[in-house]
Amino acid sequence: xxxxxxxxxxxxxxxALIDEKIVEASLNEDYFEKGWLDSxxxxxxxxxxxxxxxxxxxxxEFQNKEFSTIAGLCNIIASRKNEKK
Amino acid sequence: xxxxxxxxxxxxxxxxxxxxxxxxxxxxEYTYDDIQLDSLRLATxxxxxxxxxxxxxxxxxxxxxxxxxxxxxxxxxxxxxVPLNYRLHPTExxxxxxxxxxxxxxxxxxxxxxxxxxxxxxxxFVPNAxxxxxxxxxxxxxxxxxxxxxxxxxxxxxxxxVMYTSGTTGMPKGVEITCGALVKNGMVFKDAVxxxxxxxxxxxxDLAYLGGFYNLMLIPFxxxxxxxxxxxxxxxxxxxxxxxxxxxGVNALWLVPSILSILLAIDRSDAAADYCKKFMKRILVGTAxxxxxxKEKFEKRYNVVLxxxxxxxxxxxxxxxxxxDGKCKGVGRVLQGCEVVVVDVYGAECAxxxxxxxxxxxxxxxxxxxxxxxxxxxxxxxGQDRFQTGDWGYIDxxxxxxxxxxxxxxxxxxxxxISPKQIEDVLLKHPVVEEVAVVGMPNDFLGEEIIAxxxxxxxxxxxxxxxxxxxxxAAFKVPAKVVFVEQMPRSVTGKIQKGNLKKLLAEG
Numbered sequence: 001x002x003x004x005x006x007x008x009x010x011x012x013x014x015x016a017l018i019d020e021k022i023v024e025a026s027l028n029e030d031y032f033e034k035g036w037l038d039s040x041x042x043x044x045x046x047x048x049x050x051x052x053x054x055x056x057x058x059x060x061e062f063q064n065k066e067f068s069t070i071a072g073l074c075n076i077i078a079s080r081k082n083e084k085k
Numbered sequence: 086x087x088x089x090x091x092x093x094x095x096x097x098x099x100x101x102x103x104x105x106x107x108x109x110x111x112x113x114e115y116t117y118d119d120i121q122l123d124s125l126r127l128a129t130x131x132x133x134x135x136x137x138x139x140x141x142x143x144x145x146x147x148x149x150x151x152x153x154x155x156x157x158x159x160x161x162x163x164x165x166x167v168p169l170n171y172r173l174h175p176t177e178x179x180x181x182x183x184x185x186x187x188x189x190x191x192x193x194x195x196x197x198x199x200x201x202x203x204x205x206x207x208x209x210f211v212p213n214a215x216x217x218x219x220x221x222x223x224x225x226x227x228x229x230x231x232x233x234x235x236x237x238x239x240x241x242x243x244x245x246x247v248m249y250t251s252g253t254t255g256m257p258k259g260v261e262i263t264c265g266a267l268v269k270n271g272m273v274f275k276d277a278v279x280x281x282x283x284x285x286x287x288x289x290x291d292l293a294y295l296g297g298f299y300n301l302m303l304i305p306f307x308x309x310x311x312x313x314x315x316x317x318x319x320x321x322x323x324x325x326x327x328x329x330x331x332x333x334g335v336n337a338l339w340l341v342p343s344i345l346s347i348l349l350a351i352d353r354s355d356a357a358a359d360y361c362k363k364f365m366k367r368i369l370v371g372t373a374x375x376x377x378x379x380k381e382k383f384e385k386r387y388n389v390v391l392x393x394x395x396x397x398x399x400x401x402x403x404x405x406x407x408x409x410d411g412k413c414k415g416v417g418r419v420l421q422g423c424e425v426v427v428v429d430v431y432g433a434e435c436a437x438x439x440x441x442x443x444x445x446x447x448x449x450x451x452x453x454x455x456x457x458x459x460x461x462x463x464x465x466x467x468g469q470d471r472f473q474t475g476d477w478g479y480i481d482x483x484x485x486x487x488x489x490x491x492x493x494x495x496x497x498x499x500x501x502x503i504s505p506k507q508i509e510d511v512l513l514k515h516p517v518v519e520e521v522a523v524v525g526m527p528n529d530f531l532g533e534e535i536i537a538x539x540x541x542x543x544x545x546x547x548x549x550x551x552x553x554x555x556x557x558x559a560a561f562k563v564p565a566k567v568v569f570v571e572q573m574p575r576s577v578t579g580k581i582q583k584g585n586l587k588k589l590l591a592e593g
Contacts, residue, residue: 017548017552032319032321037320038319038561039318039319039323039347039499039530040530040531040534058353059352059356063324063328
């Protein structure tokens with residue numbers, strides 16, 4: 001889980017140019033509400049996650065409220081990886 | 086010859102009990118009668134506030150049914166609407182308000198940014214709040230009996246709406262468009278693409294732009310059709326896109342190429358494709374060039390035909406592909422009443438198949454740019470009433486127009502025009518930036534992405550440059566990437582050659 005979290009923090013720092021400390025302090029906040037990602041960056045975010053962790057999200061997962069926070073996303077990714085095992 | 090006022094009034098009276106707008110936000114359905122009645126009540130309110138023919142009404146809202154009511158109310162009293170894109174930087178909105186000097190400003194309660202300008206009356210409410218809910222717009226209309234007749238003071242040849250578009254000169258320019266042009270061009274367009282009252286469009290484009298107001302509100306109105314009004318397409322709304330389409334029985338879409346790309350990337354099931362095959366009647370595409378690979382992919386995936394069209398804020402629709410033709414090529418054929426010629430660098434007309442600049446002559450042309458009364462701006466040839474589009478292309482033997490490039494220095498990102506000069510001016514404010522050239526580079530989703538090439542006096546991190554831009558620019562205008570260069574490619578006269586710069590960037 002820590003590996004997933006670190007990867008997500010790095011991603012936001014590199015791609016959305018959001019300081020790591022700010023992201024870390026907002027793990028349970030809605031990153032859409034914060035305006036960190038536009039539509040294009042969101043697609044890149046999803047595709048990068050899928051490539052990095054070898055998973056593929058389904059449509060209804062995008063609508064899961066957990067998807068819009070970093071903490072929630074960590075849980076989703078972790079559980080998808082566990083399913084694969 | 087169409088009588089515009091009568092025509093608009095007849096549409097309302099012929100369709101009184103038909104649903105015109107369904108709000109995705111509240112689930113409420115508004116009939117043509119509801120919209121007309123509320124717009125007449127609002128028009129009465131505006132009169133009581135002293136709004137006269139030609140006065141400006143500004144709108145600072147996200148998509149909501151109230152936006153539509155305000156547009157119609159302004160038609161009734163002959164006011165000029167200045168819609169404000171809420172995503173613009175506050176300095177840009179301030180600039181627009183100072184130029185427009187609105188008599189009334191409608192604003193969303195959650196948009197807390199204050200502006201320093203002389204607005205006589207500001208009306209603040211919670212968009213999409215139902216009648217009776219706190220801060221509902223409809224509470225403000227309660228008890229008002231309409232004392233204005235439909236379209237009573239509409240000046241058909243007066244500026245009805247001022248759409249701000251990025252030009253080549255930096256700050257946005259206000260394009261003054263008459264109601265007469267909108268209605269007549271809209272009628273010609275809807276006939277060309279065979280829209281009819283059984284069409285139901287999903288409006289996910291911003292009502293502050295022609296895409297949301299004209300393409301997806303007024304043209305469906307002129308077609309006596311209906312619309313489902315949703316949020317502007319963004320990361321949150323896009324994951325619900327196909328759900329709303331299916332749940333509301335949408336059978337027509339108008340999309341920009343970047344939305345096509347995003348939908349292809351995010352849609353992981355076949356449900357939407359199955360729906361489209363059974364129910365989708367028409368998908369129109371415009372506002373930015375559509376790559377043929379993207380067109381083929383989308384059409385194949387969703388079992389649809391995409392009808393591409395072409396127009397500008399300054400000219401409204403010029404060409405479209407049509408179901409009547411049985412085939413689609415380029416951006417379609419010239420609409421009735423318009424003329425298109427392609428000219429070479431000497432101004433001579435090109436033969437079919439030869440590329441040149443696209444020049445348009447159209448009766449639906451803008452009135453002018455707000456505050457600029459000298460029309461010899463370099464893009465309007467007053468003597469021959471021709472408009473230089475700044476786009477490059479050719480007309481084939483069958484009369485289909487193809488867009489192949491651009492002569493004007495504009496970036497089109499996600500269907501929105503962006504002025505490189507505006508971004509360059511901001512970058513030059515940074516103390517270490519010596520020289521800058523901002524270009525658009527191809528991007529699979531957005532069409533183009535903004536790249537800033539800069540020559541600096543001393544070392545600086547790219548993030549520092551981006552943060553600087555964020556202070557002065559709307560988020561969608563901040564460069565995606567900063568590239569440091571030792572020198573810029575130049576012509577013999579010393580001008581930066583952006584074309585060569587783009588080639589160098591493409592080579593890496």
